[in-house]
Amino acid sequence: MPGLEVPTWDPETAMLIGAILLEAIVLYVGYAGLERLVGRRLMEFLVGGDSDAR
Amino acid sequence: MLGSVIGAVSGSPETVALFVGFGLVVGLLFGFFGMGGSFLVTPALLMLGYPASVAVGSGMAFVFGTAVIATLKHHDLGQVDYKLGAIMIAGTTIGIEVGRASVFYLESLGLAGGVISVVYVFLLGGIGLMVTRDALSGDSDGGIDHDADGDEDLSEYDIPEIATRIQETVRIPPMVTLRGDVRVSVWVITAVAFSTGVLSGFLGVGGGFIRMPAMIYAIGVPAPVAVGTDLFEIVFSGGIGSYLYGQSGGVDLSIVAPLLFGSALGARIGSAATAVVDADDIKVYFGGMLLAGSVAVGVGEVGSYLGNELLETVGLFLVIGAAVAVAGAIVFSTLRTLRSTRGRVTATTD
Numbered sequence: 001m002p003g004l005e006v007p008t009w010d011p012e013t014a015m016l017i018g019a020i021l022l023e024a025i026v027l028y029v030g031y032a033g034l035e036r037l038v039g040r041r042l043m044e045f046l047v048g049g050d051s052d053a054r
Numbered sequence: 055m056l057g058s059v060i061g062a063v064s065g066s067p068e069t070v071a072l073f074v075g076f077g078l079v080v081g082l083l084f085g086f087f088g089m090g091g092s093f094l095v096t097p098a099l100l101m102l103g104y105p106a107s108v109a110v111g112s113g114m115a116f117v118f119g120t121a122v123i124a125t126l127k128h129h130d131l132g133q134v135d136y137k138l139g140a141i142m143i144a145g146t147t148i149g150i151e152v153g154r155a156s157v158f159y160l161e162s163l164g165l166a167g168g169v170i171s172v173v174y175v176f177l178l179g180g181i182g183l184m185v186t187r188d189a190l191s192g193d194s195d196g197g198i199d200h201d202a203d204g205d206e207d208l209s210e211y212d213i214p215e216i217a218t219r220i221q222e223t224v225r226i227p228p229m230v231t232l233r234g235d236v237r238v239s240v241w242v243i244t245a246v247a248f249s250t251g252v253l254s255g256f257l258g259v260g261g262g263f264i265r266m267p268a269m270i271y272a273i274g275v276p277a278p279v280a281v282g283t284d285l286f287e288i289v290f291s292g293g294i295g296s297y298l299y300g301q302s303g304g305v306d307l308s309i310v311a312p313l314l315f316g317s318a319l320g321a322r323i324g325s326a327a328t329a330v331v332d333a334d335d336i337k338v339y340f341g342g343m344l345l346a347g348s349v350a351v352g353v354g355e356v357g358s359y360l361g362n363e364l365l366e367t368v369g370l371f372l373v374i375g376a377a378v379a380v381a382g383a384i385v386f387s388t389l390r391t392l393r394s395t396r397g398r399v400t401a402t403t404d
Contacts, residue, residue: 013300017293020115020310024122027318035322047392 070312076374077116077316079381084120084317085324086384087340094347094377095313096257097174101354101370104306106166110157110257111296111304118292119314123321125285133282135233138275139290141240142247142283146291149251154298156256170257171355175348177257182344189338217274234276246272247287255295262288320381327388339380346376 080094095116099109128134160166213221213236226239250265262284269280299305350372357365 007294007297007301010297010301013297013305016300016305016307017115017118017297019307020119020296020314021122021293023311023314024119024318025126027314028123028126031318031322043392046389047396 069308073309073312074316076377077313078320079316079374079377080313081120081317081320081322082324082327082381082384083320083340083343083377084124085321086327087324094373097171097347097351097354098370098373099309100167100171101351101366101373104309106161106170107157107299107302107304108306108309110154110170111299111302112306112309113257114254114292114299115296115305115310116313116317117288118296119310120317120321121285121288121292123318125282125289127325128282128285131278131282133278134286135275135279135283136286137230138232138243138269138273138279139283139286141230141243142287143290145244145247146251146254146287147294149248149253150255150291150295151298153252153255153257154295156252158302167358168355171351173257175352175355177348178344178351179348182341182348184341185344186338186341189341213274214271216271220272221274232273232275233279236274236276238273243273251291254291324384327384330391331384331387339383343376343380347373350376 076095076098083094096109096113099112100106104112125134157166157170160169220242221236221238224239224242226241228240229237230240230243231237246265246268250268253264262281265284265287266277266280269275269284270277275283296305350369352369353372354366354369357363357367357369
């Protein structure tokens, strides 16, 4: 039976989790920038004018 | 090593598109309701035929990534109690490890997929019933307050009666004072953290849909702080849980990366929609989605037991269809509200 484990250092797993963390931060910053760039124009296209949606 | 990470995300275009689309839907639900998207991922992966440890491990890694994004936003709003989060991390981490060990033990017996599916059926069904009843009765106390923008004084929030009773009864030292002038025993916090951690580790979910009500009703934390602190805590517990699953080969980047890509965008749309549409109007759909998810997992499991592929496919379409329907209802209601507001403004101007 697999028992309880104390995490041990594993560079490959650390890199895997690090890649997910990095992707999350890049997406947070990237989508925020994209929203600033095209958000207003996209809302005008969808709603037919300026809106107070964030 | 970088090559192996990059190689891991290169799935077939259809699979990548499916995961990006599902991530978008899950993110939209998460951004709008503040909870409830992530626990659709593990059952969907189970129904797609992934081994239980991969479905749970990848589900948890997805929750970790989503929590990082959401915590960055809640930190800006001042809704994170770092002291409470730090106390909870220890209890949750041990709980997750107990839950994870249980998954691998059940997997060695060949029972993991079945037992996890049954727990999901009862959990989704139970919470779905509660939310639906709550929505139909017009009582909005059970949901997450999206309008809590941090401007309101946290000490003005009413502490639920049950939390007050726990605070008065369980006075085992050490006691700590939390944001909103809440004074509670560290042991109460640890018990809540451990029990929700077991569930997180077992089901591969962040556990927010259980931990948030537990923080509000057992610890007495104001709702906005419960949301922010829960997410902060998931960053650590989810990170450690994902690491442990990753060591056993349970985290598949070809699943997590496209899911996260879609969910980060969906979460922005969902949280923006909360400023336009009243969450209570959509809540009944949310409850219905959880109930449909419960039925879907049950149907899929019966199909798997009987070796009936049609039933398994029906289950998969039900769980994805229910999520897509609710996400669609949110987008539709948002656009309709915005267009009617725009129409009224134009008429007034004319």
